[in-house]
Amino acid sequence: MFTQTFTVESSALNLLKEKEKGIITQFRKNDELLLKKLIAMGIMPGLSVTIEQRFPSFVINMNGTRLAIDRNLARAIYVRRTR
Amino acid sequence: MSLFLRYPTAIEEGITKIESLLSKNKVIMSMTVNSSVSRRSLALLLLQKEPIFWKKIQQQEPYIVEIESVIQSVQSQFSDPLILVIAKTRHQMARKIEESAVVKLKKKSPEGEDFFHQLTVNPITGFPLLIFVLYFGIYKFVGEFGAGILVNQIEGFFANNINPVVNQITAQFLPWKIAQDLIANDYGIITLGVRYAIAIIFPIVTTFFLVLSLLEDSGYLPRISLLVDRLFKPLGLSGRAIIPLILGLGCGTMATLVTRTLESKRERFIATLLLALVIPCSAQLGIILGLLSQNPLALTIWLGCLGIVFLGVGILTAKVIPGNMSSFYMEIPPLRWPHPMGIVSKTYGRVKWYIKEITGLFILASIFIWIGKLTGIFELLVNLLNPIMIDLGLPKDAASVFLYGFFRRDYGAAGMFDLYNSGILDGRQLVVTAVTLTLFIPCIAQFQSLLREQGLKTTLGMTSFILTFAFCIGYSLNQLLLIFEVSF
Numbered sequence: 016m017f018t019q020t021f022t023v024e025s026s027a028l029n030l031l032k033e034k035e036k037g038i039i040t041q042f043r044k045n046d047e048l049l050l051k052k053l054i055a056m057g058i059m060p061g062l063s064v065t066i067e068q069r070f071p072s073f074v075i076n077m078n079g080t081r082l083a084i085d086r087n088l089a090r091a092i093y094v095r096r097t098r
Numbered sequence: 099m100s101l102f103l104r105y106p107t108a109i110e111e112g113i114t115k116i117e118s119l120l121s122k123n124k125v126i127m128s129m130t131v132n133s134s135v136s137r138r139s140l141a142l143l144l145l146q147k148e149p150i151f152w153k154k155i156q157q158q159e160p161y162i163v164e165i166e167s168v169i170q171s172v173q174s175q176f177s178d179p180l181i182l183v184i185a186k187t188r189h190q191m192a193r194k195i196e197e198s199a200v201v202k203l204k205k206k207s208p209e210g211e212d213f214f215h216q217l218t219v220n221p222i223t224g225f226p227l228l229i230f231v232l233y234f235g236i237y238k239f240v241g242e243f244g245a246g247i248l249v250n251q252i253e254g255f256f257a258n259n260i261n262p263v264v265n266q267i268t269a270q271f272l273p274w275k276i277a278q279d280l281i282a283n284d285y286g287i288i289t290l291g292v293r294y295a296i297a298i299i300f301p302i303v304t305t306f307f308l309v310l311s312l313l314e315d316s317g318y319l320p321r322i323s324l325l326v327d328r329l330f331k332p333l334g335l336s337g338r339a340i341i342p343l344i345l346g347l348g349c350g351t352m353a354t355l356v357t358r359t360l361e362s363k364r365e366r367f368i369a370t371l372l373l374a375l376v377i378p379c380s381a382q383l384g385i386i387l388g389l390l391s392q393n394p395l396a397l398t399i400w401l402g403c404l405g406i407v408f409l410g411v412g413i414l415t416a417k418v419i420p421g422n423m424s425s426f427y428m429e430i431p432p433l434r435w436p437h438p439m440g441i442v443s444k445t446y447g448r449v450k451w452y453i454k455e456i457t458g459l460f461i462l463a464s465i466f467i468w469i470g471k472l473t474g475i476f477e478l479l480v481n482l483l484n485p486i487m488i489d490l491g492l493p494k495d496a497a498s499v500f501l502y503g504f505f506r507r508d509y510g511a512a513g514m515f516d517l518y519n520s521g522i523l524d525g526r527q528l529v530v531t532a533v534t535l536t537l538f539i540p541c542i543a544q545f546q547s548l549l550r551e552q553g554l555k556t557t558l559g560m561t562s563f564i565l566t567f568a569f570c571i572g573y574s575l576n577q578l579l580l581i582f583e584v585s586f
Contacts, residue, residue, distance in 0.1 A: 047179065054185040056427055071221050072324040072337065072426065081430040083324035088425050
């Protein structure tokens, strides 16, 4: 009876399929270096990301900014899947 | 709206405490006066444990223990690292400003851009497109047009119109043969140095930089990076490394400096090694493509050798050198039609830089050769190289090409062009010379930038490795060609 517009399912970004969307919730912990990189790129919790492409590299879109990241970085970003 | 950036209360409290601790320290206070950095900014840097400032303050701050405990108590109130908390606050502020300042127009249809974007990044269409771009941009335009047609035209003009005149004039005005040779004849400043710079190097470099500017301004380069990232990982490189490597096809000197943009020391080392060893610079590339394009088999052998060495050396160094895989991240800008004026001014700037860089060296090289010939040192060096030339199956004259190569890669390549045109090198010898000369040590300019980026020890190690390696490959290639009786 409730039409759910989002899921509470949390997943690493690299598990999303192409064209799927998510909201960034957190990053892999205890990795200061990685955190600095993500911050420098403007990847922040609360932002909505769309997966545009998974191979050969991950291409993600955040508010119209396109970024390419490798699988390792994608694995470190956790998202809540949205539709 | 106030533009004051207010952090969460716990952080603000931390900032105030650290500020008051800092104000007791005279050294730090004088620092803030001199560089006009506020105490608040310094406190924020400390909260984020900014490595450089943290190190500095650890040595001279009497209240370091107190500061550390403040940081710890602030951190205990957040589940996220302080770096992230601070960045988040800033980001929110930035978004607020953006929302209030930016007027969103009706979305223009990005159909065309999106189509081309997909075309470039989808591996199925992207790789063929990359090969297509390299084939037409580098092989056809730089190799055949720049190094073939343009070089032949200008070179012919020099040989028919300028050199005879220069020879005649010097013969008339300078009675001494020695002085004549400095300016004219076979190795003169004008007939050799200036001719190499203007007739051979200039057209090739210009065409290459034109292509490079086009690739840069259209936003295509980052897309190549994302395509090749996976392929580069086994070599210990990330996709980012493709940019210095492509630049290296222009000039290794510039490219070696650009390796700075790479993330880890390990990645920088591997990239500089590959640049010094395998990647030919535009003049070499152009001349070699121009000479070998008449013979597809020779071109394939040259390309194959470089490909094998590139992969082999890359994979081995990645195995040998300790360190983690560097991660790959890059912003992908929208594809754009390059602005013609932008392309022209960029190309002009680069060509100007390049010509300025080489002209002096080329003239110097002519003078060195002149002195070398006069004193017999040149002959001595050629004789020293002679056994190696025999091992490589090359004529004695080829030694001078390698000597030129010490000065500038392009100078050596231009020398090879001369040798082949005068019929001294046959097909097999041309291929062996081309491969060895490409692998052969970086020129003086690249050597300098290697020194700057990697230090003396690494540079000397790298250079001696490259020197032996290049001749070993040249030797094996010659033997293989002889055994299989490959003729061109």
